[in-house]
Amino acid sequence: MSAPLLELRELRRTVRLPSREELHILRGIDLTVEAGDHVAIVGRSGSGKTTLLNLLGLIDHQSSGELLFDGVDVSRLGDRRRARMRGASIGFVFQQFNLLDRRTALENVMMPLMYGSAGQFWRREKLALEMLDRVGLADRAQQQPSRLSGGEQQRVAVARALVRGPRLILADEPTGALDVTTGEAVMALLDEIARDSDAALVTITHDLQVAAMSRRSFLLNEGTLHAVGRDGTGGGGGGAREALSATAGLRTGREAVA
Template sequence: MTLPLGDPSPAESPESPLLEMRGVTRSVPLPNRETLHILRGIDLEVYPGDHVAIVGRSGSGKTTLMNLLGLIDRQTDGELLLDGHDVARMRDARRARLRGRSVGFVFQQFNLLPGRTALENVMMPMLYGDARQFWNRRRAAMEMLERVGLADRAEQKPSRLSGGEQQRVAVARALVRRPRLILADEPTGALDVTTGEAVMALLDEIARDSDAALVTITHDLQVAALSQRTFLLDGGVLHDVDVEDAGAALASTGGIRAGRAEVADAPTPATVPDRAPVAAPEGGARA
């Protein structure tokens, strides 16, 4: 039974998926009147506490799939249920409320507001929460910064933080509203190996403690190996595989270099030491 958006969700049982995709497709029309079929019947179930990794070569549809999972785009066909809600039937405003309440995003490039402090960046999602979240936003944001080990850097702007610190601020921002589903899009792509491992361990720990589901989109087999389940997106179809099989499939496309799975035609991510300052322009949106 689908509950009204404003009602509390029932306690999830091990048999009740948090996220369900059934025969989901995504197609877009081309200027020549042909149709590009990006996703071709995706079936996926993600449970509370799950850690799922999705790997695939460039152009396989990973970004499209991420946008569907995050309720940013709509599927062409099939069913997508999040926390018991059939999102295809929702108007944009209801989808936005559900996305803000239930989904947290962690991006490769951090996407922090350069003119705001770490604390203000983490507070930002709380501005769009309910009244209780709004009035408690500073305390909640500070608690989350403490959780990621950055309480002493709360008043620093992104230009004064290292790459690893910026990503930890981004993690705190994604989790401050206690989402049920965490979507991490190449969360270690702009970090060095050691810092990336620390960020993934932090993400996994916080997700596990809050019984949230963590879905990681990655080219990095070392990151994928940290998950409980691995899927390969190939030809618009999602395949349940182990990490070794995923590596073999990516290797056949020339997409593995230096022990990490990377798209052959993608730019190499910058390596940022954990304490090296990262330049960022000043200025930003007002809170």
């Protein structure tokens, strides 16, 4: 039996404040994500979502606990090997599209391939065009971001994130700058591509409607993670249900930016 793609065991992140006090951001996270899975992690601002994303993306280091990527304990890897693993195996989609304004859609999607394998480098234009076609933007390949709508820009960002064929896709508030309909279309596209490529998709969001599009949802509250059932109940017991009652401050999709 193959190892899960991602496995978090008692993962903790603590930082020391200038006052010398310790701030416990993550308090023992346990999570397993298989290839082809789609997991949503919901939480309000300040709940630790960004910290958890940085750990999953191998950007930051945990204070204690284990984070295994395809069976490898990444805490034992040096920064250079972590960077290589991140570039080859993890794709990021952010709320802000982070496209290069003076580059065309095609050139933006080609950028990650400049640092890929020799085969990817020499085939970068073909691979980028294929991915733009996959997200429905082959006819917009030569347009600069300023000539694209918000939804089109996010689809270019999705194509850029997926062009190297990552095994893990991390989507950080991917619909935050989009209207409801466009956001749903982008999430459906992300889910479809991830499923077709057997990649795991982890969506970090405070939008309950976005979370509902995943196969499994978790609530991150005060540094702890709780499974959430489709009826809004916490699979992690009463604590999760109490935490979920605080979601009145979370987005429901009706409040998306137009």
